[in-house]
Amino acid sequence: MMVEMVDLIITARWVVPVIPRHTVLEHHAIVIQQGVIIAIQPADTVFDHYQANTIRHHDQHCVMPGLINNHTHAAMSLFRGFADDLPLMTWLNDHIWPAEQRWLSDGFVEAGSELAIAEMIRSGTTCFNDMYFFPEATARAVDRTGIRANLGMVIIDFPTGYASDALDYLHKGQLLHDHYRQHTRITTSYAPHAPYTVSDDTLSAIAINAEEMDVPIHMHIHETAGEIQQSLETFSVRPLERLHRLNILSPRLTAVHMTQVSDNEMRLCADSGLHIAHCPESNLKLASGFAPVSQFIEHNINVSIGTDGVASNNDVDMFAEMRQSALLAKAVSQDASSVPAHIALEMATINAAKALNLDNDIGSIEVGKSADLIAIDFDELNCQPCYDVISQLVYAVNSHQVSDVWVAGKPLLQSGQHTTLNRHHLIEQTQLWADKIRLEK
Amino acid sequence: MMVEMVDLIITARWVVPVIPRHTVLEHHAIVIQQGVIIAIQPADTVFDHYQANTIRHHDQHCVMPGLINNHTHAAMSLFRGFADDLPLMTWLNDHIWPAEQRWLSDGFVEAGSELAIAEMIRSGTTCFNDMYFFPEATARAVDRTGIRANLGMVIIDFPTGYASDALDYLHKGQLLHDHYRQHTRITTSYAPHAPYTVSDDTLSAIAINAEEMDVPIHMHIHETAGEIQQSLETFSVRPLERLHRLNILSPRLTAVHMTQVSDNEMRLCADSGLHIAHCPESNLKLASGFAPVSQFIEHNINVSIGTDGVASNNDVDMFAEMRQSALLAKAVSQDASSVPAHIALEMATINAAKALNLDNDIGSIEVGKSADLIAIDFDELNCQPCYDVISQLVYAVNSHQVSDVWVAGKPLLQSGQHTTLNRHHLIEQTQLWADKIRLEK
Numbered sequence: 001m002m003v004e005m006v007d008l009i010i011t012a013r014w015v016v017p018v019i020p021r022h023t024v025l026e027h028h029a030i031v032i033q034q035g036v037i038i039a040i041q042p043a044d045t046v047f048d049h050y051q052a053n054t055i056r057h058h059d060q061h062c063v064m065p066g067l068i069n070n071h072t073h074a075a076m077s078l079f080r081g082f083a084d085d086l087p088l089m090t091w092l093n094d095h096i097w098p099a100e101q102r103w104l105s106d107g108f109v110e111a112g113s114e115l116a117i118a119e120m121i122r123s124g125t126t127c128f129n130d131m132y133f134f135p136e137a138t139a140r141a142v143d144r145t146g147i148r149a150n151l152g153m154v155i156i157d158f159p160t161g162y163a164s165d166a167l168d169y170l171h172k173g174q175l176l177h178d179h180y181r182q183h184t185r186i187t188t189s190y191a192p193h194a195p196y197t198v199s200d201d202t203l204s205a206i207a208i209n210a211e212e213m214d215v216p217i218h219m220h221i222h223e224t225a226g227e228i229q230q231s232l233e234t235f236s237v238r239p240l241e242r243l244h245r246l247n248i249l250s251p252r253l254t255a256v257h258m259t260q261v262s263d264n265e266m267r268l269c270a271d272s273g274l275h276i277a278h279c280p281e282s283n284l285k286l287a288s289g290f291a292p293v294s295q296f297i298e299h300n301i302n303v304s305i306g307t308d309g310v311a312s313n314n315d316v317d318m319f320a321e322m323r324q325s326a327l328l329a330k331a332v333s334q335d336a337s338s339v340p341a342h343i344a345l346e347m348a349t350i351n352a353a354k355a356l357n358l359d360n361d362i363g364s365i366e367v368g369k370s371a372d373l374i375a376i377d378f379d380e381l382n383c384q385p386c387y388d389v390i391s392q393l394v395y396a397v398n399s400h401q402v403s404d405v406w407v408a409g410k411p412l413l414q415s416g417q418h419t420t421l422n423r424h425h426l427i428e429q430t431q432l433w434a435d436k437i438r439l440e441k
Numbered sequence: 442m443m444v445e446m447v448d449l450i451i452t453a454r455w456v457v458p459v460i461p462r463h464t465v466l467e468h469h470a471i472v473i474q475q476g477v478i479i480a481i482q483p484a485d486t487v488f489d490h491y492q493a494n495t496i497r498h499h500d501q502h503c504v505m506p507g508l509i510n511n512h513t514h515a516a517m518s519l520f521r522g523f524a525d526d527l528p529l530m531t532w533l534n535d536h537i538w539p540a541e542q543r544w545l546s547d548g549f550v551e552a553g554s555e556l557a558i559a560e561m562i563r564s565g566t567t568c569f570n571d572m573y574f575f576p577e578a579t580a581r582a583v584d585r586t587g588i589r590a591n592l593g594m595v596i597i598d599f600p601t602g603y604a605s606d607a608l609d610y611l612h613k614g615q616l617l618h619d620h621y622r623q624h625t626r627i628t629t630s631y632a633p634h635a636p637y638t639v640s641d642d643t644l645s646a647i648a649i650n651a652e653e654m655d656v657p658i659h660m661h662i663h664e665t666a667g668e669i670q671q672s673l674e675t676f677s678v679r680p681l682e683r684l685h686r687l688n689i690l691s692p693r694l695t696a697v698h699m700t701q702v703s704d705n706e707m708r709l710c711a712d713s714g715l716h717i718a719h720c721p722e723s724n725l726k727l728a729s730g731f732a733p734v735s736q737f738i739e740h741n742i743n744v745s746i747g748t749d750g751v752a753s754n755n756d757v758d759m760f761a762e763m764r765q766s767a768l769l770a771k772a773v774s775q776d777a778s779s780v781p782a783h784i785a786l787e788m789a790t791i792n793a794a795k796a797l798n799l800d801n802d803i804g805s806i807e808v809g810k811s812a813d814l815i816a817i818d819f820d821e822l823n824c825q826p827c828y829d830v831i832s833q834l835v836y837a838v839n840s841h842q843v844s845d846v847w848v849a850g851k852p853l854l855q856s857g858q859h860t861t862l863n864r865h866h867l868i869e870q871t872q873l874w875a876d877k878i879r880l881e882k
Contacts, residue, residue: 077825080824080826081837082829084829084832084836085777085778085779085781085782086777086778087777088777091777115822118822119822119823122822122823284769284771285768285771285777286771286777287771287774287775287776287779289772289775314833314836314837315836315839316823317823320761324765327722330526330725330726331728331730333728334728335528335728336526336527336528336529336726336727336728337528338526338728340526341526381556381559381563381864381867382563382564382757382758384518384868384871384872384875385521385872385874385875385878386522387521387523387875387879387882388522388525391522391525391755392755395522395525395755395756396521396522396755396756398756398758398839398840398841399839400839400841400842401841426822427820427822427825430826431825431826433826434826434828438828
């Protein structure tokens with residue numbers, strides 16, 4: 001029998017591949033060559049076929065696809081706990097936007113992104129969909145740390161330290177896109193901030209550019225009732241209808257939040273093929289409203305999950321967000337069978353991959369996909385006993401149980417320790433920023 | 442200067458005493474003698490006054506009162522993930538009650554309680570308010586492990602392996618009460634299961650007995666709309682009104698869940714002086730409804746927090762529950778300033794102590810109170826940076842950051858390791874039970 005030499009074999013007590021749905025493989029091995037999954041086999045026979053330079057046994061662990069955080073503002077981690085218990089517009093106008101005006105810089109964004117990336121890796125996220133200023137600073141942190149990201153070419157109709165006007169934002173975005181177009185872990189999308197901060201002309205241009213450049217669009221939409229009221233006053237239409245007229249609603253779009261959706265709009269969303277990034281903890285914390293997640297799913301709208309920025313969460317813990325999504329949907333729909341565990345798991349993995357147009361590469365453990373994987377140590381009291389591995393992943397696992405993380409087959413976390421980040425240096429750097437920010441608070 | 446010799450001095454980077462409200466003491470020491478807090482002082486001068494047999498420095502930690510889980514069914518930890526994504530009555534009738542009929546025993550309850558207690562200690566809970574069959578088995582686990590608990594003298598109008606009828610339940614409850622009346626960490630309360638499972642006669646007897654024995658009452662009330670409908674059909678009144686007529690509503694009562702409350706009932710609750718145990722994750726998971734927590738608080742009703750049993754949560758993580766309480770109240774009340782962090786912290790500590798009539802002893806760090814304390818390691822990425830310690834405790838801390846736990850000055854967890862429990866033995870014992878239960882599932 002021919003034994004093939006490969007880079008990496010990971011064996012695990014359980015493998016939850018996400019595709020096929022609802023599957024738990026026991027005592028299986030994942031075979032990885034050049035960062036790609038080339039086989040998934042029972043562990044007891046894998047070594048008849050393969051030998052590897054690196055073999056990792058995870059005998060009390062569940063291995064699953066890395067979680068995908070489909071909406072965040074990574075650099076805002078430097079504003080963790082900076083302003084809490086405030087409504088969205090007060091929080092933005094009186095706290096977050098002034099702080100951003102004061103502190104926003106390439107260095108701030110690089111430091112904040114690095115902190116968020118470290119926290120994401122620690123808690124099992126292997127890919128994030130970001131929207132923030134100075135995305136090239138985030139890109140450097142992504143490149144260096146080994147995580148995967150889709151970075152927004154951010155556009156907002158007011159000047160910041162990053163750009164002066166819509167054209168300047170668009171121009172800087174395109175430079176980012178061009179610079180990283182060959183990067184294996186960095187993709188870009190258009191990220192117009194929100195209907196109430198971007199003009200019709202700019203949105204029309206984005207719709208055309210996104211088509212030409214074949215990139216997704218990532219936008220906050222219908223976050224609050226106030227946003228809808230304001231749009232009715234300014235544009236005489238609700239934001240979704242306005243975006244529809246401007247050709248923004250399409251399978252390219254990930255609409256973030258979507259807490260206010262009429263029946264007509266539900267059909268409009270379904271017909272357009274757009275994706276939704278549900279951010280339950282941020283929606284709760286800012287009292288923005290309850291997204292009708294079960295209805296989205298009934299309408300076959302693709303729903304993924306995001307943490308939003310740390311300033312409104314206050315972490316980037318996708319295990320907590322996945323659990324919250326499963327719990328909250330039940331109460332909102334008054335149906336305890338809504339968003340069962342395996343659906344929540346899909347929302348946090350493959351559904352986000354689809355929204356990012358990366359589902360050929362990530363979001364499940366399948367042959368031919370990138371080895372973006374995480375191992376979760378089930379030998380903790382809060383995972384005992386274990387009748388149902390998928391239930392455990394969604395309802396019981398604590399993100400600190402993530403022991404190992406790989407992106408494209410490269411280890412980023414081993415036994416809870418970062419391999420591409422100096423934790424001590426990172427905490428020092430964070431505290432230096434916080435000391436400055438605190439002084440002027 | 443006289444230097445007094447004491448048992449234990451704990452110093453900490455931050456001390457959050459809960460009383461006074463909204464206070465964060467920096468670099469303070471807690472001085473403990475015979476399990477009681479005798480002084481709280483700046484760390485740099487404490488050793489001028491005291492010397493101790495044991496000194497513990499927590500230089501990167503926050504020390505706060507142990508969390509109090511004000512509603513759980515500890516032994517149900519053995520049913521973790523046993524039946525998910527089902528409505529309350531299906532879940533109870535088709536899964537939980539049959540499993541209980543099959544498995545309920547003294548041994549089951551002791552093993553399940555021990556598992557839950559271990560998980561509670563690991564995640565920072567120092568006291569729990571329990572309602573379950575075979576409470577004497579739970580009592581043995583409480584006694585042995587060093588945690589504090591209020592144990593329900595449970596009453597339900599159908600026979601179980603534990604008791605045959607209401608009189609038998611009452612009798613067994615009184616034996617429990619008598620056996621532990623001198624115990625320093627175990628108290629008891631009447632725990633009639635719910636309005637729909639306990640008769641008028643039994644409830645009247647409980648109201649009288651509770652008064653005579655001076656113990657609290659702990660009961661599921663208005664958990665679902667269905668419960669109210671059923672009461673209207675059977676008794677022609679809503680459950681709260683029926684309980685009011687039976688003299689159950691009083692400052693002795695902790696009403697658990699309370700997701701359905703009319704304006705009249707809100708006033709009735711306020712006037713009666715009852716306490717509420719809010720169980721947000723269980724209410725979400727079983728789609729029971731949204732408790733109007735902000736309205737309770739506006740009416741000066743004392744609100745505490747419980748995890749409910751593991752079978753409907755699926756853990757006993759009070760940090761997650763505290764955070765959930767703060768987040769959910771904002772969205773339900775449509776006011777992001779509802780249940781700010783310091784209020785959520787009170788709900789998880791001193792408010793529960795009040796409900797249990799234990800607020801002279803626990804629930805805050807004050808001179809004269811028992812040293813029921815926890816230390817949380819803030820040197821984790823998800824707690825960086827730190828602008829606001831109380832915000833961090835509620836919105837960012839992960840329960841696995843709890844490093845040390847004391848009850849009455851005795852260490853139960855040291856640097857994340859249990860001191861009164863054999864973790865290995867516990868997991869083995871849990872798996873033996875799970876193997877049996879799984880076979881007949």
